[in-house]
Amino acid sequence: MGIIGFIIVGLIAGFIARAVVPGNDNFGIIGTIILGIVGSFVGGFLASLIQDGPAELGAAGIIGSIVGAIVALVVYNQVTGRKKVV
8 A cells, every 4th residue: 555545544444433432522633533543453453353364464455444533533542541432
């Protein structure tokens, strides 16, 4: 996947993750892209744990990126204590 594709997938995944997780996130567009890119790597890592293979850090597809971005956003909110997610 090229850099532009990676950024677009990151933007989409980050936007969907911010829409799914309740609360107000003031990340801006760059923060949303970074959230989606981190989510892509988290989703790829989670997928490698589920499948029969070595646990490696790699990019995931759009669904894995969305799931990873949601996980990353929830963990970020819990670590920073910005808001409580029930």
